[in-house]
Amino acid sequence: MTSRNPGTISARKSSSAEAAMLEAERARADALFLSIGDGAISTDSHGMITRINRAALDMLGFSREELLGTWFPKSIVAVDEHNRPLDIADRPISQAFLSGRPVSAKSFYRRKDGMSLPIALTVSPYMLEGRPVGAVQVFRDITAELEIDRAKDEFISLASHQLRTPLTIIRTYSEMLANGFGGELNERQAAYVDAVNVSIVRMATLINSLLSVARIESGQVRIDRKKTDLVAILQSVIDEMAPRLQEKSIRLKSSLDPLPPVVTDQVLAKEIFVNLLSNAIKYTPENGTIKLQLGRQDKGILFSIEDSGYGIPKTEQNKVFSKFYRGSNILKKDTDGTGIGLYLVKRIIQNLDGDIWFKSREHHGTTFYCTLPAGRTSRPAGVD
Amino acid sequence: MTKSSRLYDEVIAVTDDYLGPAAERFVARQITTHLHKSPEKLTRTDLRKLIDWIKLAISLLTDDVEAVDKYIDSLTRLAGRKGSHPTR
Numbered sequence: 001m002t003s004r005n006p007g008t009i010s011a012r013k014s015s016s017a018e019a020a021m022l023e024a025e026r027a028r029a030d031a032l033f034l035s036i037g038d039g040a041i042s043t044d045s046h047g048m049i050t051r052i053n054r055a056a057l058d059m060l061g062f063s064r065e066e067l068l069g070t071w072f073p074k075s076i077v078a079v080d081e082h083n084r085p086l087d088i089a090d091r092p093i094s095q096a097f098l099s100g101r102p103v104s105a106k107s108f109y110r111r112k113d114g115m116s117l118p119i120a121l122t123v124s125p126y127m128l129e130g131r132p133v134g135a136v137q138v139f140r141d142i143t144a145e146l147e148i149d150r151a152k153d154e155f156i157s158l159a160s161h162q163l164r165t166p167l168t169i170i171r172t173y174s175e176m177l178a179n180g181f182g183g184e185l186n187e188r189q190a191a192y193v194d195a196v197n198v199s200i201v202r203m204a205t206l207i208n209s210l211l212s213v214a215r216i217e218s219g220q221v222r223i224d225r226k227k228t229d230l231v232a233i234l235q236s237v238i239d240e241m242a243p244r245l246q247e248k249s250i251r252l253k254s255s256l257d258p259l260p261p262v263v264t265d266q267v268l269a270k271e272i273f274v275n276l277l278s279n280a281i282k283y284t285p286e287n288g289t290i291k292l293q294l295g296r297q298d299k300g301i302l303f304s305i306e307d308s309g310y311g312i313p314k315t316e317q318n319k320v321f322s323k324f325y326r327g328s329n330i331l332k333k334d335t336d337g338t339g340i341g342l343y344l345v346k347r348i349i350q351n352l353d354g355d356i357w358f359k360s361r362e363h364h365g366t367t368f369y370c371t372l373p374a375g376r377t378s379r380p381a382g383v384d
Numbered sequence: 385m386t387k388s389s390r391l392y393d394e395v396i397a398v399t400d401d402y403l404g405p406a407a408e409r410f411v412a413r414q415i416t417t418h419l420h421k422s423p424e425k426l427t428r429t430d431l432r433k434l435i436d437w438i439k440l441a442i443s444l445l446t447d448d449v450e451a452v453d454k455y456i457d458s459l460t461r462l463a464g465r466k467g468s469h470p471t472r
Contacts, residue, residue: 045443046447047440047444047447048449097441098413098441134440135440
């Protein structure tokens with residue numbers, strides 16, 4: 001005869017209650033995951049897809065059965081803007097695993113029909129008892145946002161182009177007036193015409209900047225690489241800016257190493273120097289200091305420009321190279337800025353295969369560093 | 385120090401079977417980014433902490449679950465961690 005152990009029954013009851021609770025918890029987690037409005041995919045430690053929600057399936061055009069249990073890198077192909085597969089190391093999931101932290105990025109996924117889908121995504125490694133065991137990624141379709149960006153860029157391009165022609169005519173006649181071609185001006189009239197001319201120059205600069213942005217964004221910038229004396233270019237930029245430096249009593253300290261000619265685009269190189277120096281002057285208060293350095297480094301040329309200016313607020317430093325960004329601490333000090341210069345510089349440097357970064361402390365100043373490849377000086381000048 | 389360096393070499397040797405010439409770059413990157421230390425200073429304790437990240441990273445390179453598990457088991461043995469690494 002067997003006797004039943006009440007303790008065992010109680011333990012069984014408790015264990016089945018725990019199992020029921022766990023099951024309910026899992027069902028809740030599933031429901032939560034599957035009902036997210038954005039696409040959501042989770043993978044296990046082998047990179048196999050363990051969960052995928054309806055929004056993700058709709059965006060990618062697959063059925064759940066086609067993806068569940070498959071290897072994520074192969075089933076969901078990340079591509080570049082030309083629909084070419086990305087190297088696995090460049091995929092945000094690899095970067096998330098490498099950094100151990102969530103990574104947000106813009107990318108493209110290839111849909112089942114072969115079309116590429118622009119997405120904004122965040123991939124996070126997920127942890128169990130302190131150990132990473134997989135990843136969850138959430139993504140959304142940004143086709144509409146890209147279309148809006150494109151339309152905005154086209155509008156800027158068209159508007160700037162259309163504005164330039166009448167502005168040139170205004171400028172011509174305004175200068176003719178200032179030079180007395182319309183008759184002699186009295187002192188007050190001359191002052192008014194001067195004010196008009198200053199604003200015309202400002203507007204022309206803005207329009208030219210917008211056109212440069214439009215050109216570089218549409219890939220229309222032709223890079224004309226030839227042997228270039230960067231020191232001479234920088235020196236000419238310094239000379240051009242001398243009146244502005246004097247106006248604010250800014251001390252300029254420059255250390256320009258003699259450099260052999262580098263193969264780069266002279267016009268674009270000058271544009272970089274003009275924008276960075278002009279920026280430093282604009283955001284350095286009177287009696288401040290600007291230090292320029294130009295010299296060789298491992299793989300090319302390193303240029304740095306340090307100012308003792310207002311600096312960039314820490315919370316805004318990730319936006320410095322964004323189009324139209326202006327520091328909140330300088331909006332009242334300088335009302336003329338457009339927020340295009342640094343964006344333009346970054347795009348130009350990218351086009352020249354260089355790099356730009358900075359360090360900044362508010363109220364202490366900012367240093368921008370940029371590198372440019374030295375290029376192959378053995379190539380004939382002007383040959384791309 | 386010598387012991388730690390040897391451990392790093394052993395990890396590279398094991399990884400080499402799976403990743404070939406990319407082994408050292410792969411392991412060094414995992415160590416420097418997750419442990420913030422020089423790869424040559426890898427200790428067994430470090431390796432135990434690192435194995436999970438290595439598994440995730442290598443699982444993005446191959447869908448051969450068996451090979452991944454075998455590789456991770458080899459690393460686990462090197463780290464002196466008892467028992468097989470949990471798999472899905």
